[in-house]
Amino acid sequence: MNQPPTLSHFSAALLFALFASVVFGITQRNTPRDQFRYGVYCFVMFIGGVFVAGWLMWLLRR
């Protein structure tokens, strides 16, 4: 029986952040330079949010 490919939580978050950031960057800014900068900003915020949420959950668990 074929098992579906799996993703870790972190790799899923990375892919999600990458694709969402590309779309946000293109659609929310006008010039190519601003689009790139905003895309990078969104990506960093997504990944930063993952780490912050992860540490918060670690603190709550203690």
Add this chain to the structure above:
Amino acid sequence: MANSSADKKTTTTAPAPPITTMAIVAPAIGWLIPGAGHIIQKRWIRGLLLLVSIVTMFVIGLVINGHVYRPNGGDILDILGFVGDVGAGGLYVISQAMGYGQGAIAHAVADYGTKFMIVAGLLNFISVADAYHIAIGKKP
């Protein structure tokens, strides 16, 4: 009374955007094929990036056994799931026609897949709105 003239508010309204053929066609084709609304307006790189991002996200969701919502009138989250999925346009139509994404969610990764497909559809809604703004000249 000294500031009476300054208190008067000017009620100027922005002129309505022109309704052109492109303003109708670009969002429609952009919904059906993600990024195509940009491509037909010669925004090649933007269109291709949107196409790759949204299609890849939807396909990853399908491959890891995510659930594709059908039209339903039940639970509010199921209705919202359908609204998100249907944003993917042609991808949603194909997945329904082929019977993909109808299995039960058996593991956590499959639930990630469900969310990937919903978000791909929602991102395509944003992409469609952007294609419309380009068509009416609101965005370069």
